[in-house]
Structure formats: C-alpha cells, structure tokens
Amino acid sequence: MPADADAAKAVDPEVEERWGKDLRAIEESIRLMLSNHLQEAEDLLAEATADVAKREFRFDAGDHDMRGCFSFVNALMSLINGLASLENNQLDIVLERVRLADDQLTADSDWPGRTVLRGLCNLVAGVVEIMQGMPSRGVWHVLRSWFWLRTLESEALTFDGHERGCVRSTALLALGVFNLFVSMLPPTAMKAAGWATGFSGGRDVALSQLRACWEEGGIQAPFAGMVLIGFCVDVSSFLGELRQERAARHHMAKEILDWGRKDYPGAFFFAGLEAGYLAAERDLEGALAKLDEIRVSVEKLPAFLFLVSVRRATFLLALFQWQAAGDAFADAVKVYQGVGRRALCPSLSLNSHLCYSRAGCKERAAEMLDTCLAYQKEKKKWSPLDKVSLRQAEAARRHAQDPAGDANGRG
Numbered sequence: 204m205p206a207d208a209d210a211a212k213a214v215d216p217e218v219e220e221r222w223g224k225d226l227r228a229i230e231e232s233i234r235l236m237l238s239n240h241l242q243e244a245e246d247l248l249a250e251a252t253a254d255v256a257k258r259e260f261r262f263d264a265g266d267h268d269m270r271g272c273f274s275f276v277n278a279l280m281s282l283i284n285g286l287a288s289l290e291n292n293q294l295d296i297v298l299e300r301v302r303l304a305d306d307q308l309t310a311d312s313d314w315p316g317r318t319v320l321r322g323l324c325n326l327v328a329g330v331v332e333i334m335q336g337m338p339s340r341g342v343w344h345v346l347r348s349w350f351w352l353r354t355l356e357s358e359a360l361t362f363d364g365h366e367r368g369c370v371r372s373t374a375l376l377a378l379g380v381f382n383l384f385v386s387m388l389p390p391t392a393m394k395a396a397g398w399a400t401g402f403s404g405g406r407d408v409a410l411s412q413l414r415a416c417w418e419e420g421g422i423q424a425p426f427a428g429m430v431l432i433g434f435c436v437d438v439s440s441f442l443g444e445l446r447q448e449r450a451a452r453h454h455m456a457k458e459i460l461d462w463g464r465k466d467y468p469g470a471f472f473f474a475g476l477e478a479g480y481l482a483a484e485r486d487l488e489g490a491l492a493k494l495d496e497i498r499v500s501v502e503k504l505p506a507f508l509f510l511v512s513v514r515r516a517t518f519l520l521a522l523f524q525w526q527a528a529g530d531a532f533a534d535a536v537k538v539y540q541g542v543g544r545r546a547l548c549p550s551l552s553l554n555s556h557l558c559y560s561r562a563g564c565k566e567r568a569a570e571m572l573d574t575c576l577a578y579q580k581e582k583k584k585w586s587p588l589d590k591v592s593l594r595q596a597e598a599a600r601r602h603a604q605d606p607a608g609d610a611n612g613r614g
Contacts, residue, residue, distance in 0.1 A: 214365045215264040225251065225269040226369060229276055230422060236280055237425060237470040239500055245280050248273045262312040265364065271308030275320055278304055278327065294335050301328045315359040316370045322351030323377050326384075345384055352377055372421025375412050379427060382409035383434070410434070417459060425467060428459040432476045436483050449483075456480050471500055471507065478514065487518050494518070509538040516554070529558030533571060549578045549585065550592040556599070572596055572603075 228251035235244035252273045260266045278300035281293070305324040311317045329344030359374035386406035416427035435452035444452070460480060463473035474497045481490035494515050501507035516531035532555035536548050552575035559568035575596040578589075585593065 215261070215266075218261060218264050218266045219365055221258070221266065222365060225255065225267075225272075226422070229272065232276060232280070233422070233425065234467065236283065237467050237472055239469075239471050239504070241280055241283060245277060248277050248280070260312075265366075266312075267314070267316065267366070268307070268311040271304050271306075271311055271317070272320055274300060274304035274307050275324060275327075282327075282331070294331050297331050298328060301331070314364075314366075315355070315362050315374070316366055318351050319355055319359055319370065319374045319377050322348045322355070322381075323373070324348075325351070326377065326381060330384075342388075345381070348377075348381060352381055368421050372416055372419060372423040375416035375419070375421075376423040376427050379409045379412035379416060380430065382406070382412065383430070414455075417462075425463065425470075425473075428463060429472055429476060432456045432459055432473075432480065436476065436479045440483070453480065453483060469500070471497060475507075475510070482518055482521075487522050490518050491515060505538050505542050509535050512538060513551070516558075520558070525558045525562035526564055529555045529562060529564065529567060529571070532558060533567075536571075536574065545578065545581060545583055546586060547589065549575050549589040549596070552578075553592040553596050553599075556596070569603075572599055576600060 228247060232244040232247045232251075235241070235247065252270050255268065255270050255273070258266075258268075260268055278297055281300055282297045301324050305321060308317050308321050308324070325344050325348035329341040329346075329348065331341070332338075332344060333341030335341075355374040355378055359370050362370045362374075364370070382405060386409060410431070413427045413431050417424050417431060435449075435456040439449050439452045456476075457480065460473060460477050463470060464477075467473055474493060478490045478493040478497070481487075481493060494511050498508070498511050501511060512531050512535035516528045516535065519528035519531055532551050536551045536555065539545070539548055539551075552571050556568050556571040556575060559565075559571060575592065578585075579593055579597075
C-alpha cells in the first residue's frame with residue numbers, strides 16, 4: 204500500500220470506515236481488559252472477527268484483514284485471563300492463539316502493520332516459553348522477533364498512511380519492549396544477542412521509545428505506560444540506581460499513574476502499580492489502602508487476589524503489624540488451596556506462622572505450622588524455597604515439643 208501523504212488523503216471512504224470500526228473494537232476491548240472485564244473483551248473481539256470474515260477485501264485500496272490483529276489481542280487477553288483465574292494449561296492456550304494470529308497475519312496484505320504484529324507474535328511466544336520454564340527456546344523466539352522488528356524504525360515509525368497512529372504506536376511499543384528485554388540479559392548474552400541480530404539499542408533507547416509511545420497517546424499507550432511504571436518503581440531499585448536517579452523515575456511513574464487514573468478509572472493494573480509506587484515512596488499506609496480498594500474488584504480472580512494478599516503481607520511486615528501480616532499470608536494460602544495449587548504454600552504458611560508467633564497468637568501460629576507441615580506428605584518436586592520452609596517448619600515443631608533439648612543442640 205502507498206505510504207505517502209497524498210495516498211493517505213485519498214483513502215477510499217469505505218476502507219477508512221472499516222478501519223475506524225476495527226480500531227474502535229480493539230480500543231474498546233483494551234479498555235474492558237484494563238477494567239477487569241476480560242470475558243466481555245474476548246466476546247467483543249469474537250464479534251469483530253466474525254464481522255471481518257464476511258468482507259471482500261480490497262487490498263489495493265488500503266483494506267486490511269484484521270483477524271490476525273484481533274487474534275493477537277485475544278492471545279494477550281487469554282494470557283491475562285488464564286493467569287488471573289489460575290486455569291490449568293493457560294500458557295499452552297496462549298501459545299496456540301499466538302500461532303493462530305501469526306498464521307492469520309500471513310493472509311493480510313504486506314504492510315508495516317503486519318510486520319510489527321508478526322514480530323510481536325514471536326516476542327510474546329518467547330516470553331510465554333520463558334514462563335513455561337523453557338528459557339533457551341524463549342530467548343531464541345524473542346531474538347527471532349528482531350527479523351520483523353528491525354525494519355520498524357525505517358518503515359513503521361515514519362509510516363504516513365491512514366493507519367499511521369496505530370502502526371507507529373504499536374511499533375514504538377514493540378521496539379521498546381524488545382530493547383528493554385535484551386538490555387536485561389547478562390552482558391555476555393547481550394553481546395551475543397547483538398551479534399546474532401545486529402540490533403544496536405539498549406535500556407536508554409528502550410525507555411525513550413516507551414516514553415514516546417505513552418506520550419503520543421496511541422492505541423498502545425496504556426501498555427507502554429504500565430511497562431514504564433513497572434521499570435521505574437520496581438526494576439530501577441534492583442539495578443542499583445542511585446536515589447536521585449530513582450526520584451526522577453518515580454516522577455515519571457506518578458505522571459503516568461495520574462493519566463491512567465483519569466483515562467482508565469478503576470483499572471486494576473494501574474491501581475496495582477500505584478500501590479507499588481506508594482510503597483516505594485514510603486507511604487505504606489496509602490499502599491495498603493490502595494490494595495484494600497483493589498481487593499474488592501478481584502475477589503473472583505484468584506491470581507490477582509493472591510498477589511494482593513502477598514503484597515499486603517509484605518507491606519504489613521514493613522509496618523511491624525505482625526498479626527495482620529499473618530492473616531494476609533494465611534489468606535494467600537487459602538486462595539491457592541482453593542484452586543488446587545501447592546507451590547509456595549509451605550513458604551507462605553511458615554511466614555504466617557512466624558508472624559503469628561511474633562504477635563503472640565499461639566493458637567493461630569500452631570495452626571499455620573500444622574498447615575505447613577501437612578505438605579510434607581505431598582509427593583511433589585518442591586522449589587528450593589519450599590524445601591527450606593519445610594525444614595524450618597520441622598525445626599520449629601521440634602523446638603515447640605522440646606525447647607530445652609533444642610537449645611542444647613539435641614534433635
């Protein structure tokens with residue numbers, strides 16, 4: 204499709220109307236997703252896909268088959284929905300949908316929008332594979348996405364068709380996330396990635412691209428904003444940045460959070476990030492109030508409820524509110540038990556036991572110690588953290604039964 208300004212002005216009215224309709228469907232589905240209405244968002248995309256399937260495409264006039272785009276967004280929805288509900292095999296479902304999206308994109312005409320989405324399909328597939336415990340394969344897929352993303356700076360960022368806003372916004376997000384991901388690799392791996400792909404970006408370039416994506420307010424602005432907040436609030440401190448540097452990062456995070464509160468009121472994702480921001484600013488009471496506000500909206504989303512409970516426990520510990528922290532850790536255990544999950548339950552149960560012990564709540568402390576030790580009977584390959592917790596729980600039980608003997612080094 205021609206990409207000069209004259210072609211953009213002369214776009215066919217029917218094609219432009221179709222594009223606007225499809226874009227509105229994507230924007231509304233994103234709004235629904237960010238507001239925790241995940242199923243409604245998926246249903247909307249399904250309707251839009253059925254509508255597009257009835258069309259006779261006019262690629263020569265700038266028309267596009269948006270089913271691949273819808274499937275990609277749907278894959279992101281399924282990732283969030285699956286993780287939120289703790290459904291089994293949710294990551295396998297995401298990979299299937301990403302592959303479907305990539306297949307459908309090949310049916311579209313050759314234009315920068317298709318290029319960026321095919322790159323994103325590989326990028327997301329790689330991230331999912333890393334989450335599945337296949338780091339080598341996942342990193343390979345992430346780096347392979349550069350095969351499509353490498354042309355975006357010269358083609359997509361300067362694209363001037365009627366689709367410019369969507370194409371540029373998506374390209375900035377894709378480039379920013381790719382560069383940020385690669386910048387987090389160990390130095391030797393980063394050098395190898397640069398040699399293998401030929402990319403020359405880095406963390407500063409990534410943050411600049413993500414900032415531009417958010418500031419321009421395009422379709423991907425909320426996602427760029429959330430990535431930026433996560434980096435500025437959580438990742439920055441782990442990278443050893445100085446307080447002055449973090450202060451500048453926090454200023455940016457606050458700016459984005461204010462925007463998110465205005466443009467996406469009630470959105471769980473922005474509210475959750477705001478709790479982290481408040482804690483980083485040492486306003487733990489404010490962070491806890493924000494988490495309590497969020498909790499009401501995620502009662503039916505186990506993974507989000509679990510995260511809220513663990514985060515509450517962490518903040519309460521920082522305030523030395525031992526009994527309340529014990530309650531929060533116990534709540535997290537109940538969430539996982541309710542969906543048949545065992546990982547982390549020994550560790551969280553032990554944390555709850557220790558908090559109750561410190562608060563002098565002997566009965567609750569004993570109950571949570573029993574809960575932890577009950578997992579010794581389970582035939583499961585426990586993580587190192589859970590293994591240590593089970594050993595510590597056994598030591599705590601021995602001490603409770605024979606304090607004098609434990610003090611003298613017996614048992």
